[in-house]
Amino acid sequence: MDERNSTRDILLAVILVISTLVMVVRLWQDWIVALATGVMMISLAGLILSLCRKFENLENSVNERDRNMRQNLEQLSAEINEKCDDMSAEVNEVVSSIARRIYR
Secondary structure, three states: OHHHHHHHHHHHHHHHHHHHHHHHHHHHOOHHHHHHHHHHHHHHHHHHHHHHHHHHHHHHHHHHHHHHHHHHHHHHHHHHHHHHHHHHHHHHHHHHHHHHHHHO
């Protein structure tokens, strides 16, 4: 899926540059302006593609951190449950011990 999106973005960038060059050449008949505009559009397309990749990397990083936090939370929850169960067992032992002492 990522290759498809990347290919689509590159194709759109190429179309952007070509359409800009055709528009400039058609309107002004000046190659210097057309070349400068083409370079500007190539730079803009490169910037947009770079931003798309950075957003993709950021999204992957956020997903990885989210996954790690969920795993850590599950592990912490299991440890807390285990400690609560141990403490509950200890309290039950103490209560039963006190109850046996009282009935003696």
